[in-house]
Amino acid sequence: MGLVVQKFGGTSVGNVDRIKHVADRVIEEKLRGNDVVVVVSAMGKTTDELVGLASQISSRPNKREMDMLLTTGEQVTIALLSMVLIEKGYEAISFTGWQAGIETEAVHGNARILHINTSKIQTELHKGKIVVVAGFQGIAIDGAVSTLGRGGSDTTAVALAAALKADKCDIYTDVTGVFTTDPRYVKEARKLKSVSYDEMLELANLGAGVLHPRAVEYAKNYAVPLEVRSSMERENGTIIEEEVSMEQSLVVRGVAFEDEITRVSVLGLPNGLTNLSTIFSILAKNHLNVDIIIQSMTNESTTNLSFSIKSSDLEETMAVLQSHKSELQYEGIEAEPNLAKVSIVGSGMISNPGVAAEMFEVLAAGGIQVKMVSTSEIKVSTVIEEAQMLKAVEALHEAFELSGKSVKA
Amino acid sequence: MGLVVQKFGGTSVGNVDRIKHVADRVIEEKLRGNDVVVVVSAMGKTTDELVGLASQISSRPNKREMDMLLTTGEQVTIALLSMVLIEKGYEAISFTGWQAGIETEAVHGNARILHINTSKIQTELHKGKIVVVAGFQGIAIDGAVSTLGRGGSDTTAVALAAALKADKCDIYTDVTGVFTTDPRYVKEARKLKSVSYDEMLELANLGAGVLHPRAVEYAKNYAVPLEVRSSMERENGTIIEEEVSMEQSLVVRGVAFEDEITRVSVLGLPNGLTNLSTIFSILAKNHLNVDIIIQSMTNESTTNLSFSIKSSDLEETMAVLQSHKSELQYEGIEAEPNLAKVSIVGSGMISNPGVAAEMFEVLAAGGIQVKMVSTSEIKVSTVIEEAQMLKAVEALHEAFELSGKSVKA
Known part of the structure; x- marks a missing residue:
């Protein structure tokens, strides 16, 4: 009651x-x-x-x-x-x-x-x-x-x-719950019995569209016990709660992916305290969302900056950057379309520093070149060739023991 | 302003x-x-x-x-x-x-x-x-x-x-305003410059669907000046106000009509104080609306009662009356379908007692038999054969000087 x-x-x-x-x-x-x-x-x-x-x-x-x-x-x-x-x-x-x-x-x-x-x-x-x-x-x-x-x-x-x-x-x-990866593309995908709020947050942000990130955040802040389940089937769904007990927990809980990504590189940007904030505030003002950002100091006076965007935003992003060329004083812009983002998520990663390394090994073994990397405490995201996306997802899903009966959670 | x-x-x-x-x-x-x-x-x-x-x-x-x-x-x-x-x-x-x-x-x-x-x-x-x-x-x-x-x-x-x-x-x-009669059926129909609240109320109740009776009542109670006008045409509409000046006012302002009327007669109803209220409360409870009611005492002990209803309510009305026969103790029921109601409306009638007589004369001259009559201070309604409805409307419209250029209001 x-x-x-x-x-x-x-x-x-x-x-x-x-x-x-x-x-x-x-x-x-x-x-x-x-x-x-x-x-x-x-x-x-x-x-x-x-x-x-x-x-x-x-x-x-x-x-x-x-x-x-x-x-x-x-x-x-x-x-x-x-x-x-x-x-x-x-x-x-x-x-x-x-x-x-x-x-x-x-x-x-x-x-x-x-x-x-x-x-x-x-x-x-x-x-x-x-x-x-x-x-x-x-x-x-x-x-x-x-x-x-x-x-x-x-x-x-x-x-x-x-x-x-x-x-x-x-x-x-x-859908009947939260899966280790998208069951429409990977038939080995398995439903998770439970995930933590943080894991769900990363999965939601990475495109696992079952639950909106803002709602997950709210649930986390107020410790509301959630269950994602099917309105058609009677089976149990996936419980989202604060702590997933360790025996149930795998290091990696899910593999998320997203296609139609483009990497934009701004080359020869003068070093300076305000340059980075200027470029991203210009993009934000034009409602252009940037995901992964990588900065590499190339020499004492200039920087190369790369970031990933949705391919559908490419044309407008280029136009906006070009119209601010005199202000930003960069030397050139490059764009590489037809990329995809593949991420692994799991709160167990915090205590397992080798997970990112294992991910790169799996990808390398599959002949998949990593173009960009971004990490958080419970997530590693990589940007790779779009054509290799599903191959990467399947290899990671298998390597991190998410497939078939190996799923314990 | x-x-x-x-x-x-x-x-x-x-x-x-x-x-x-x-x-x-x-x-x-x-x-x-x-x-x-x-x-x-x-x-x-x-x-x-x-x-x-x-x-x-x-x-x-x-x-x-x-x-x-x-x-x-x-x-x-x-x-x-x-x-x-x-x-x-x-x-x-x-x-x-x-x-x-x-x-x-x-x-x-x-x-x-x-x-x-x-x-x-x-x-x-x-x-x-x-x-x-x-x-x-x-x-x-x-x-x-x-x-x-x-x-x-x-x-x-x-x-x-x-x-x-x-x-x-x-x-x-x-529509562009309130007309002397329905312009879809009578091509001599003319738009009125103004009508009083009471006239509008009668016209609205008689089926001139431009304005809901309840709204007219509200406008009358609070003396709100109304104008009914077209949302498509730019011309002036009809003003509805308290007093229509006498020089503008014709005795009869409009002719309203409604077809698919049936007269129901309850014959040999025992005289008694409660019998009338019983019969109409039974009908009301069954959501059957009665319009004109005529009672004629036939002898010392029984009454014949007639009332008009919408023909679409006939079947249910007969069923309700028959199921209460033992309670009402009437001798028989008759129904005459295929009738119509034709009414003349105008606040000038109050001071012109001959208007009803003139209406009956016009109808008689056209060979139209009046089956029921109901009057109020500003309205006379008659029930006639449905087949004669438009003939009656046109004759009345002409006789009361509503047609063509004769309309002063």
């Missing part, structure tokens, strides 16, 4: 039949004797359709009005899910973000939650009702409707679980 | 192009130096689509959740219209019902407005902004989202105009 927060994404509530299926999952939890708060996203393509309407008006629609527009999506879902639950004989009530007391900063499109006033939800839970809350949205301190940005419904669910001191927060998705 | 409330219905905001056109009408008013509050409905078929989703769940969806669902429709429109206004270089801000301070009783589907807290709207008007408000919706005193029922956006506009003490309230529709 406890309190469970469940979150269902847009695919899980894509039409009325799927919403009925979601209702069954909600009722199962209720019948286990738990209080249930359900967070839902907008139905399937709804958000895209609303964005399409706005794009007929402006290439940069007013952000306050965009939030006003988009938040209707989840409002439709909460109404329909509550109707289904009531029709099936259960007491349920829906709340928009403002009704649920989700107070955010006065920012549109990407607001942070400041505080959750849970009194209305608590009142309805005490009456025995299932409470259905619109994800992704809140009320800004100026009274406007606000949205939480990408992955916002995950954040709503985790933040509500924290504020309500829920016993668990189940994130229902279209 | 004043304050104008404009209302645009679902057809006028049916797609993004039409919303852009509405924005132009709003801007015209703003450029005249007026403060502008715009009330809009849901886009075209949106409400029907949302109702369709709910009907996949339940034949009687929960009413609170139905309001939660339907109110997303206007929210989409206010966001899009505000975006267009901003894109065109005007300051605009959208408000949902709860943000606009439209407080209603805690009823769902058909709530009445209790109070409007205009402070947020006033604040934005003082900043010079165009305020765009979602019609049809409010916030119930228990904090739930509520709706105002059919014609709700008209009511929102009139109520806001009253609360804000607006100089006028313009109702933009797909």
